[in-house]
Amino acid sequence: MTETAPPLLEIEGLTFGFRNQSANLVDGVSLTLGRNETLCIVGESGCGKSVTALSLMGLLPPDAVRIDSGTVTFEGETIDAGDFARLSRLRGDRMAMIFQEPMTSLNPAFRIGNQITEAVRHHRGGTEAEARERALEALEKVGIPAARQRLDEYPHQLSGGMRQRVMIAMALVNDPSVLIADEPTTALDVTVQAQILDLIADLQTRSGMGAILITHDLGVVAQVATRVAVMYAGRIVEIGTAQEIFEDPQHPYTIGLMSSVPRLTGPRQRLSTVPGLVPTPDGMPEGCRFSTRCPFARPTCREVPKLAPVAGEHHVACHYAPLETRLEAG
Structure with a gap:
């Protein structure tokens, strides 16, 4: 029997927020990344994608942010999520990050x-x-x-x-094992975008590097993702292989995101939208954080849903998943 290779990077129970606020910016996030794997983290602006990446790189200001819990296991070494000094020593060496806007990230x-x-x-x-x-x-x-x-x-x-x-x-430049890319193709034309994505994929194939891609572009996700994590208001609400997420989305938020993508074929129709806005850190609803925008919300949603398995690697944090059977049953 072949043993499963240990993850290259594992994040367990990452929870943090601003020191002057009680609500958590990121709440109980757990993720794994394997070698030569591309994990895409998707969601609207303000969902916690970028601050999660910054925390992994030790780039959150310790005087403004409180780290309540969480560990990062990188290449077998377990590091407390609040150990900014150790994380900073990995930054730019074994873990590296491509920031969203190169003109402001490069020193002029x-x-x-x-x-x-x-x-x-x-x-x-x-x-x-x-x-x-x-x-x-x-x-x-x-x-x-x-x-x-x-x-x-x-x-x-x-x-x-x-x-x-x-x-x-x-x-x-220092041959990292993990590359984090925060919206690496923003503001680039589609030709350059394709070149950048192909370049990252080629480098992964040659070196076995794992990549975390943060994006809101589901077209990019469909093109490059091995696995997909859907993030909403600081929590992972759905995670699975790219095939599982695209073929059978189960969380109402994921379904809303998928429905808002323009179609190139079929009859013309108005784009679907997810009503409302992502809640602010000081305005998080009780229980499921998506409940204020969810068309399927019930009194049960006042309890925090656990990320539970649906099938295979597919996990969903929704009281009514799988939706096809639970909602039909009333």
């Missing part, structure tokens, strides 16, 4: 080469010349033409697609 006052070599010198040491050669290799790896020339250019001299490739090169 420094040349591209200087910004990439900083990560090399900090984590790997060596001479400036050695770090510069490693930076050059990283730029060539992500397909930037005239890479040696680009080392001495400033961010404003590059196109949006090139800046995004520089961000990827910076993230990959």
Whole structure:
């Protein structure tokens, strides 16, 4: 019997919020990521996707955020979610992140080469010349033409697609095991978007790297995801393989997201929407946080639903899942 390989990254019971508020921004989030796997985290803006990623990278301000619970197990090492010092030592080395907007993430006052070599010198040491050669290799790896020339250019001299490739090169320069990409294709045209996604997939195939992709674009998710986690108001409400989520969505929020995607075929019809807004941290409803927007809400929803198995790897946090049988039964 073949043993299942341990996860590359495992997050268990991550819960945190602002120090001046009682409600949690992220509440009991548990996720796993395997080698050469792409986990997509989807949901509307304000659902907690990006702050979850920032917490993994140790980038949340400790004076403003309280970490109530949670552990991060990375390559067999278990780290307390509030151990910002240990997480920061992993950042840019074994775990790396591509931020949403490269023009604001890259320092406009420094040349591209200087910004990439900083990560090399900090984590790997060596001479400036050695770090510069490693930076050059990283730029060539992500397909930037005239890479040696680009080392001495400033961010404003590059196109949006090139800046995004520089961000990827910076993230990959120390050969991380885990790459977190926060909306990596935002504001890029579809051709460049496809190139960036293909580049990340190719790098995963070559190195076995695991990737967490944060996005609201379900088209991108359908293209690249191995597994999908749907997040709403700081909680994971549904998780499973990409096939399970797309073919049989079970949480009302997931169904609402799927229904709002424009169709290229069939008769013209008005797009479906999910009514209402994601609640603010100080306005979270009791029990199921989606209950104020859910068409199937019942008195039972005042209790917090547990993330329970439906079939295979498919888990849903809804009192009425599977919807096809529970709601028909009344």
